[in-house]
Amino acid sequence: MNILFIGDIVGKPGRKMVKKFLPSLKKEYQINYVIANYENAAHGFGVTEKVYKELKTAGVDIFTGGNHTFDKKKDAFTLLEEKKILRPLNYFEAPGEWYYEDDNIIVISAMGIFAMPYGKNPFIELNQFVEGKDKFIFVDFHAEATAEKRAMYLMLKGRVGAVVGTHTHIGTDDLEIEDGTCYLTDIGLTGCRDNVIGMEAKAPIAHMLTGLKHNFDVKEKCEAIFQALLIKTDENKSVSAKKFKAVGEGELYVSQEVEVGV
Ligand code: FE2
16 A cells, blocks of 8 residues: 655644645545645644644645644544544643544554653553554654654664654655664654744744744744655555655655665
8 A cells, every 4th residue: 555644734734735736646646645744734732623624625634743643632622522633642631632543543642751841652652552463553652852762763763654754844755674674763854844843933032042932833834844754665665765856836855765666
């Protein structure tokens, strides 16, 4: 099967890029599942029911979360209770599910520990959870520290189909497949490329200059980037992967590619 993953979709510019590129990608590559991280989709902070519907209509099938899952608490609770989105496994008590499962696939939403909300240890939880599962397992590991992402990959290598990082919004160039597990430290945002992690640069710069909190905002007009990872699977393993990118008004291109065969 073919799986497409889109990382942190940041605000309207990110959603616009998804609507622009996803329908044709879905058709061209006969994609069975589109997974996307929604946690910044509503103006950078969380998700609303309206934004969820917009992305669902654009072609996203499974929605993973992160530290901003509960920013729009009322909408998030409703969407989680209706099982339309996932929330990270780390939360002790929260509505909804942290993984999606059907006959072909298990999709996991998990957060790291460093600079993340206080919660369960994702390493202990996933080390136990994947045991004996006979399906393709995709893990969206939403973490700040690259070491945590790498450690999660090496712990799960050969036991899951893919470990792909989100949260830092900056795409890395270390795509690989080993023992049937596809890994990328961070897929990078889909949203304003010429900002600071998708946010208008003024507030982050002022915050860094003064130490005082400033309200982060998503600019309506910016040079947006689209980033998505296509994974081809065979049974429970990854056999090839392609990272797609498009910047501004430019065409879609393949920025990284790896193929190991069956
Ligand atoms: Fe995040």
